[in-house]
């Protein structure tokens with residue numbers, strides 16, 4: 001991997017707007033989307049297919065899932081996430097299969113993972129990436145086992161972090177792609193989380209790590225702020241689902257994602 005070293009001999013994170021690129025994406029197609037966006041000087045737009053949220057209630061009617069995904073893809077969305085957690089977020093493996101069936105873009109699974117068997121299940125469902133959230137998995141040994149199994153299956157592990165300590169742990173785990181949640185997911189989205197969190201901590205991640213700013217992003221201005229903070233992608237669910245015209249809204253968000 002090509003790296004620029006700073007005066008202290010440490011790698012320098014590509015400055016926003018520099019268009020600096022990773023020579024090779026680390027692994028998997030999700031990383032490829034993020035690395036391409038970084039090389040082009042923007043953040044990629046990833047939309048979360050989340051049918052319900054504890055904060056906002058029903059977001060996507062079950063019968064609308066395929067139409068919704070097609071609308072997003074038509075508007076140029078480059079990658080998707082799907083929440084399969086049933087109790088709080090109204091997800092299911094069936095919804096994941098339906099999203100997969102109508103989309104060819106990289107697809108990441110959001111779930112409260114507790115076992116390595118769920119990594120195999122994610123592969124069987126057709127996911128390209130799994131979001132391994134340190135806040136909910138807790139046990140770093142188990143995270144390592146999940147990473148290893150994902151690698152065996154050709155699935156890309158995205159390490160989910162919220163705190164500075166977890167950012168450090170993600171680096172120790174050798175994460176190539178990090179999902180930086182602006183909220184503490186343990187509060188089930190009832191806490192306040194904004195792009196200000198990404199602005200505060202994105203710079204703590206090693207420059208070679210690809211970063212997705214997640215949760216609590218609502219507007220083109222939020223997307224612009226995340227991109228300027230160094231995020232290589234933004235993950236947005238609620239604001240897109242609640243928009244009266246998701247395709248038009250997605251285009252507006254993507255236009256704001258360029259680093260200037």
Ligand SMILES: O=C(O)c1ccccc1NCC(=O)[C@H](O)[C@H](O)COP(=O)(O)O
Pocket residue numbers: 048050053083085089110111112131133136160181185214215216217235236237238239
């Ligand atoms: O992050 C997780 O581990 C997680 C697990 C199970 C369900 C949801 C989970 N995270 C929440 C999300 O992924 C959000 O839906 C996503 O960041 C979008 O947030 P928002 O735009 O605020 O709806």
